[in-house]
Structures are given as C-alpha cells and as structure tokens.
Amino acid sequence: MRASLIKIAAVGAFLISSPNAQEAEAPDEASGLAAWAKIYEIFSDERCASCHVADGRPMWSGEHYGGTYKHPMYVGGSPELLLGHPGLMCTTCHMAENAQKLHGPPGAEVWHLPPAEMAWWGKSSTEICEQVKDPTRNGGRTLAELQSHVAEDPLVAWGWAPGPGRKPAPYSAKETADFLVAWSASGAPCPPAD
Amino acid sequence: MQLTINGKNHEVDVDPETPLLWVLRDEVGLTGTKFGCGIAMCGACTVHVNGQPRRSCSLPVKLVDGDITTIEGIGTPDAMNAVQEAWVENQVAQCGFCQSGQIMTAAALLSMNPEPSDDDIDRAMSGNICRCGTYPRIRAAVHAAAAKMRGA
Structure with a gap:
C-alpha cells in the first residue's frame, strides 16, 4: 500500500513538472471546440431535438414520416405540462418500451418532455452551447452532472435505441459523455455567434 | 399471468408480448373495447390502467402495471356511468x-x-x-x- 502511494506521488510529481502536462492543463480551445462540434451534431439531431422544444409540442421527424411535423392529436401546447394533459398523458400511448411497429409509439421509462428552457429545436450551435452550460437552462446541472445525465438517463438513452425503422442519434451515449468530458476539460468553449 | 379486470381477477395463459386488447377480447371475452388502427393512433382501444387511459392495442400485456377497467367496467345498460x-x-x-x-x-x-x-x-x-x-x-x-x- 505504502509502496503504491510512493509510486503515485512520484508519477504525480513527474506529471506536475512535465512541460507537456502543463500545456495539457491549460484550456485548449481548439480541442474543446472540436468536442463541442460533435456534441452539437448530437444535440441538434432530430432524434434529440424533436423533444427539446419550446412550445410543449414535440416534433415528428425522420425519413419514415416523409417530412417534419408537429406531433398531431393536438398534443402539447402547454409547455409546463411535461407529462401531457389530463385525459391524454404522454403515457396514454407511449409505453415503457418501443412499439415494434414503425409508426407505433416509441417508448422508454417515464416518457415526457424536457422543460421549455431546455429547447434546442432550431437553435444554433452557439445558442445550445451557452444554454447547456447555464444551470438555469440545463436543469440545474453542473457539467459533471450533465455528463452523468447523458450517460445514464434512460430517456436520453432512448435516442440511441429508438426502435425499428428510426435512425438513432449519432455516436453513442458513452461517446457523447466522453465528448462532454473533453469539452469541459478544455474550458467548455462555445463557438462565436455567426 | 394474473390480471385484475373490472374488479375481478383473471388468470390468463398468453404470450407476454400479446397486446392487452387481444387478451381482453379473445381470452376474457370483453368485446366492448375495439380494434381500430393497431398503432395507438386512433384511440378506439382505450382502457384504463390504474385509472389512466392507455391504448390497449399497443400495450403488451407484460407491461400492464395495475388494475384494468374497460367500458364494461364503468357502467352497464341498467346502471350507466x-x-x-x-x-x-x-x-x-x-x-x-x-x-x-x-x-x-x-x-x-x-x-x-x-x-x-x-x-x-x-x-x-x-x-x-x-x-x-x-x-x-x-x-x-x-x-x-x-x-x-x-x-x-
């Protein structure tokens, strides 16, 4: 045990004194922006952004719909009602797992909308980037909590397992969490507004 | 599999993936609940599970997590809801x-x-x-x- 501690201390001292390590510790904006570009590719993908909407009306999008539409059946319109309306809750149709028919309801545990302040639909890379760093617009999360939310939340995980015939979000939950780690370690830079 | 339907217990021997609608209609004989689209788009198959509306055509019976009420259970021709x-x-x-x-x-x-x-x-x-x-x-x-x- 003691030998291990000495070894760790020695490695630590080497890292602290290493010029490369010092460079690595400094925020590296270019690699941070590269990680963010991948995160934006994921967050703005229709599989994620279709439910991150401002007006409480999720989108139906994907090739199998032949276009992009607001969810029919007069769903939504009350952004504060994230679980649906009395008499027509999200879970009236959306079950704990995906329907096995293409136009049947997709499903995951506790199907619901994110709050309106987390809306991503139609927003730019800069806007979403500033938003996900802002605890008032990201569910009160630190960047570390954001990483675990992406890596572990079952409804987020649905984006990569959306059921038969639906194109999943790019990359994977694990890769997305890794991109968030890399972005955070580089100071979480955001691209300049166009 | 045990189901509580309109206050009565029923033992059914079905594939767990069977939509609840077909258990109600074909196994239990409650035909008031209708098949419309089969993909939860039309609402004809709506029943309650724990008092909440669910589309029985798309709900595999394995996912039923409470007491079921059908149209037969909320009232009868003689004692309507x-x-x-x-x-x-x-x-x-x-x-x-x-x-x-x-x-x-x-x-x-x-x-x-x-x-x-x-x-x-x-x-x-x-x-x-x-x-x-x-x-x-x-x-x-x-x-x-x-x-x-x-x-x-």
Whole structure:
C-alpha cells in the first residue's frame, strides 16, 4: 500500500513538472471546440431535438414520416405540462418500451418532455452551447452532472435505441459523455455567434 | 399471468408480448373495447390502467402495471356511468365504433378535471378519432357529464 502511494506521488510529481502536462492543463480551445462540434451534431439531431422544444409540442421527424411535423392529436401546447394533459398523458400511448411497429409509439421509462428552457429545436450551435452550460437552462446541472445525465438517463438513452425503422442519434451515449468530458476539460468553449 | 379486470381477477395463459386488447377480447371475452388502427393512433382501444387511459392495442400485456377497467367496467345498460348517460342523452354516437374509447378517455379526463373547458376537452379527446365527425356532440356530452358528476 505504502509502496503504491510512493509510486503515485512520484508519477504525480513527474506529471506536475512535465512541460507537456502543463500545456495539457491549460484550456485548449481548439480541442474543446472540436468536442463541442460533435456534441452539437448530437444535440441538434432530430432524434434529440424533436423533444427539446419550446412550445410543449414535440416534433415528428425522420425519413419514415416523409417530412417534419408537429406531433398531431393536438398534443402539447402547454409547455409546463411535461407529462401531457389530463385525459391524454404522454403515457396514454407511449409505453415503457418501443412499439415494434414503425409508426407505433416509441417508448422508454417515464416518457415526457424536457422543460421549455431546455429547447434546442432550431437553435444554433452557439445558442445550445451557452444554454447547456447555464444551470438555469440545463436543469440545474453542473457539467459533471450533465455528463452523468447523458450517460445514464434512460430517456436520453432512448435516442440511441429508438426502435425499428428510426435512425438513432449519432455516436453513442458513452461517446457523447466522453465528448462532454473533453469539452469541459478544455474550458467548455462555445463557438462565436455567426 | 394474473390480471385484475373490472374488479375481478383473471388468470390468463398468453404470450407476454400479446397486446392487452387481444387478451381482453379473445381470452376474457370483453368485446366492448375495439380494434381500430393497431398503432395507438386512433384511440378506439382505450382502457384504463390504474385509472389512466392507455391504448390497449399497443400495450403488451407484460407491461400492464395495475388494475384494468374497460367500458364494461364503468357502467352497464341498467346502471350507466354519468358519461354513458350523457352520451345517450346527447345522441353522440353515429356509427358508434369509436365510442367506447371516447367514453373511456372522457371518464379519465373528468376524474382528473371535474370542470373542463372546451380546450381541456379538445386536448384530452384529440387522440380519439371519430370518422363520423361527432366531435361537437362529444364535447357537449363531456360538459353534460361533468355537470352530472358535480351534481349541477
């Protein structure tokens, strides 16, 4: 045990004194922006952004719909009602797992909308980037909590397992969490507004 | 598999992936709940699970997590539920195929909101399609049922 501690201390001292390590510790904006570009590719993908909407009306999008539409059946319109309306809750149709028919309801545990302040639909890379760093617009999360939310939340995980015939979000939950780690370690830079 | 349907226990021997609708209709013999689209788009198959409306055509029986109520369970021709009475009094049904689903959604709405506005009714009922277009009568009947239930 003691030998291990000495070894760790020695490695630590080497890292602290290493010029490369010092460079690595400094925020590296270019690699941070590269990680963010991948995160934006994921967050703005229709599989994620279709439910991150401002007006409480999720989108139906994907090739199998032949276009992009607001969810029919007069769903939504009350952004504060994230679980649906009395008499027509999200879970009236959306079950704990995906329907096995293409136009049947997709499903995951506790199907619901994110709050309106987390809306991503139609927003730019800069806007979403500033938003996900802002605890008032990201569910009160630190960047570390954001990483675990992406890596572990079952409804987020649905984006990569959306059921038969639906194109999943790019990359994977694990890769997305890794991109968030890399972005955070580089100071979480955001691209300049166009 | 044990299911509680309209207050009675039923033992059914089915594939767990079987939609609840077919268990109700083919195994238990409750044919008031209808098959419409088979993909939760039309609402004809609506039943309650723990008092909440669910689309039984798409709900695998393995995912049923509470007591089931069907149209047969909320009232009978001799002792109708307030929603069923209002349906008759307002002569809502035309062909009638969708009405058991409509009534189940209306009953669930009124259990959560005893005095719904027109918009509350439209938002609850818009997942239940009526190809005869009886929507104005549906809305009137929901208001009438609400008044009955409030004792107004």
